[in-house]
Amino acid sequence: MTRYPKKGKGTKWTQKELLAIPTQWVNDTLADGDGLIGEVRVSKVGDVSIRFKYGLKWQGKKCWYSCGTFPLNDISSIRNQRDKAKGLLKQGIDPRTQKHIDKIEAKAEQQTILEQQKKQQQRNKTFTDLFTTWIEQGVVRQDANTELRRTFEKDVLPVIGSVLIKEITEDHIRTVYKTILARGTTQNPRERTVVKLAADMRQLFKWADMRQPWRSLLINGNPALLVNEKQLISADYTEERDRILTPEEIQTLYRLIQQEQNHYNNATNKRGIKLPLNPATQCAIWICLSTLCRIGELLMAKWEHIDWEEGIWFIPRENVKATRGKKQDHYIYLSDFSVRYFIRLNTLTGHTQWCFPSKDNTSHVDIKSVSKRIGDRQVKFKDRTKPSQQRRHDNSLAVGNREWTPHDLRRTGATMMQELGIDINIIDRCQNHVLAGSKVRRHYLKYEYKDEKQQAWAKLGKRLEEILALSNEIL
Structure with missing residues (x-):
């Protein structure tokens, strides 16, 4: 109608x-x-x-x-x-044809506007945009970039995160380093932080300089290459740690751990007493020292990796900290000393598949957890202003005049092997170092030095037994 x-x-x-x-x-x-x-x-x-x-x-x-x-x-x-x-x-x-033409022209105009907007957005990309892209596409660290994110979010992005890439200069980079050093203290001058960050910044900008749109935005080249961080730090800075524990410090450490544990065990009212060092962490300390392993390799271990009959701990290459392409499986021939602490650990966590399980037993603990526990008990070497209520804040593990870390135990064990007359090449193999030399040599020379390494670990274990025996006498 x-x-x-x-x-x-x-x-x-x-x-x-x-x-x-x-x-x-x-x-x-x-x-x-x-x-x-x-x-x-x-x-x-x-x-x-x-x-x-x-x-x-x-x-x-x-x-x-x-x-x-x-x-x-x-x-x-x-x-x-x-x-x-x-x-x-x-x-x-024909108005119908004209309408179709108008639509095509409008769409083309809209596409032109979008392309112009995209180009403008690319021209206006900031350092934060670059970092976000790099962290997602350009770098893969063993900890899934957790430490890298933490460092940049704490020290870099607050300073230059909003700076346009096309405007960034060496002065911006230098300001980042100076800002970090300005927070330094006598205990922690932050120089190592700057050296590590400078290497990361060079890696980031090198990646960007090879890719668009970043390459076209870096109109003045790679600004990180123009800053020599060593000019900003003290002349006596040494990049490598050289901390080793002396036999006397090892005895003191053992004594401190045992005294705290005994004090807690013997207390009738445990409410007002601080908890002793986690028993699994106690085991980790002595296993690291006696096997020369890295703490991360130990914390990622599974019980299926332990061959109790042969006394062998297998570390799969995916758990090894090394350059990509150079990771290799590692077999540690456990001394009686190491076996004893693995057995003690097994009584604590043997009901799970992990030697150091997470709280819900679905994975291993965070690989930095033991380092944090040890660091929290050496606060006189820290510069903390606001101690956390949920973490320890004392000196119950402080020995000597310098802080020690789990990685220092690896260095200490290797040094002890050297003092025992063990060949340095065997010590390198005990540490699972990728040995120097041509690829051809590494490809064809496959002797594993099993007996030599087994004897080296046994000698180290025996020496540790002797050191701790003296501590037991004092206790």
């Missing part, structure tokens, strides 16, 4: 009339004059809309030109579309 406005045929529909059209008029036609008609539609939820079209003749055929849908389009704009079509017809232009 064709319907007309209230004023009758030949008049135009008003906005108010169109809005009042009932759903019962679905599929009816509305005549608006000058060839413009509308078809009433009703949606599933009862909303009324009217699709308007203009009837025209093109090359002798009746055609329809869509003018828009009410109320999505205002009725006046719909009529303007009809008038535009009439004007094109007078010029001998």
Whole structure:
């Protein structure tokens, strides 16, 4: 049915009339004059809309030109579309073809605007944008980049995170390093932090300089290469740690651990007494010292890696800390000393698959957990201003005049082997070092030095037994 406005045929529909059209008029036609008609539609939820079209003749055929849908389009704009079509017809232009051309041109214009916006966004990329991309695509560390994120989020992004890449200079990089050094104290001058960060910054910018859009934004080249961090730190700085525990310090350490444990065990009321060092951590200390392993390798170990019959601990290459492509499986021939602490550890965690399980037993503990526990008990070597209530804050493991770490135990054990007359090449193999020499030599010379390594670990274990025996006498 064709319907007309209230004023009758030949008049135009008003906005108010169109809005009042009932759903019962679905599929009816509305005549608006000058060839413009509308078809009433009703949606599933009862909303009324009217699709308007203009009837025209093109090359002798009746055609329809869509003018828009009410109320999505205002009725006046719909009529303007009809008038535009009439004007094109007078010029001998098919309005339908012109509309198609207009759409193509509008789309092309929109694409041009989007491309311009994209280029502008690329030109306005900041250091934070670069770091985020690099950390996701350009670098893979053994700890899943956790430490890298922490360092940059703490020391770098607050200083230069908002700086545009195209504007970044060596002065920005130097400011980052100086800001870190300004936080330094006598105990911790932060020089090692700056040296490590400088290496990471060079790696980041080297990666960026090889890829777009970063390469085009680094108009002045790699700014990290222009900063020599060694000019900012003291002349007597040494990059490598050289801390080893003397036999007397090992005795003292053993004594401190045992005294704290005995004090706790013998206390009738344990509520007011600090907990002793975690028993599993106690085992970790002596296993690290007696096997020369890295703490991360130990904390990721599974009980299936221990061959009790042969006295062998197998460290799979995926647990080894080394350069990618140079990781290798490692077999440690356990001394009686090491076996004793593995047995003690097994009584604590043997019900799980992990030697050092997480709280829910679904994985191993965080590989930094033991280092943190040990560090929390040597606060006189720290510069903490606000000790955490959930962590220890004392000197119950402090021995000597310098802080020691689990990795220092590895160095200590290797040094003790050297003092026992063990060949340095055997010590390197006990530490699972990738030995120097040509690839051809490493490829063909496959002798494993099993007996020599077994004897080396046995000698070290025996020496530790002697040292701790003296501690037991004092206890």
